[in-house]
Amino acid sequence: QQPRALVEGHDLSHQVGAEVMVQMTDMNKWYGPFHVLRDITLTVHRGERIVVCGPSGSGKSTMIRCINRLEEHQTGRITVDGIELTDDVKKIEIIRREVGMVFQHFNLFPHLTVLENCVLAPIWVRKEPRRQAEERAMALLERVKIPEQAKKYPGQLSGGQQQRVAIARALCMTPKLMLFDEPTSALDPEMIKEVLDTMVALAESGMTMVCVTHEMGFAKTVADRVVFMDEGQIVEQAPPSDFFANPRSERTRLFLSQIL
Numbered sequence: 001q002q003p004r005a006l007v008e009g010h011d012l013s014h015q016v017g018a019e020v021m022v023q024m025t026d027m028n029k030w031y032g033p034f035h036v037l038r039d040i041t042l043t044v045h046r047g048e049r050i051v052v053c054g055p056s057g058s059g060k061s062t063m064i065r066c067i068n069r070l071e072e073h074q075t076g077r078i079t080v081d082g083i084e085l086t087d088d089v090k091k092i093e094i095i096r097r098e099v100g101m102v103f104q105h106f107n108l109f110p111h112l113t114v115l116e117n118c119v120l121a122p123i124w125v126r127k128e129p130r131r132q133a134e135e136r137a138m139a140l141l142e143r144v145k146i147p148e149q150a151k152k153y154p155g156q157l158s159g160g161q162q163q164r165v166a167i168a169r170a171l172c173m174t175p176k177l178m179l180f181d182e183p184t185s186a187l188d189p190e191m192i193k194e195v196l197d198t199m200v201a202l203a204e205s206g207m208t209m210v211c212v213t214h215e216m217g218f219a220k221t222v223a224d225r226v227v228f229m230d231e232g233q234i235v236e237q238a239p240p241s242d243f244f245a246n247p248r249s250e251r252t253r254l255f256l257s258q259i260l
């Protein structure tokens, strides 16, 4: 059975090609004197689903935030869809349009309706006609199964619904890459599944995804590769079957024993 595409225009057949979507090479970052990311080298191919895990404070958020320049790296290189991230503001703008991000705390605009949250960037950043932006937003709200909430404000929705709005909002910019930073860790347990189901559907639609999450069930089901970080380094990366069955480093084994 063919999975339904969550975003029109994306490949239905999931195929991890050789095409590189994100390349980080010997990337280092400091917060003042604190060396937060150490020699990060990571390749994400188009269509690939990467799960990033590791202890709290290991640099997961900082690493994925470097991909859309919410954080700046100091040495090494990052390219996204072939564009190198430098101080060039034009390039940063292009990359931000191509990269959608979903945060732990949703970050919806509380004073705007769900629909307005969704059409804001398409209208103001991409200069799309309102009608067209609203049509796509409604289609995406349907895909995340909350079209009936379009006229409500975020505060009137459950956490799980708000997070699905956040996913729809990011998809409204038809991103080439989606970043997720612990999208379910602020949710009550009964709402985690609805958000994970949405992410699984997105993965099945062929979206390139980098997800920081400790949902190991999700990692086992959809990840092509699990990346384990500790103390600012990528300690190991492997397909989920290897990663869970044969963790190579002691640090990975310790981490898994604590969360599984």
Ligand code: ADP
Pocket (backbone or CB within 6 Å): 031, 034, 036, 054, 055, 056, 057, 058, 059, 060, 061, 062, 063
């Ligand atoms: P994770 O997402 O894996 O929990 P983070 O990337 O948030 O880790 O943080 C990595 C380390 O960097 C932590 O020790 C954290 O305290 C520190 N850190 C994060 N953001 C800042 C900041 N803006 N300034 C200084 N230190 C920070």
Ligand code: MG
Pocket (backbone or CB within 6 Å): 060, 061, 062, 181, 182
């Ligand atoms: Mg984090």
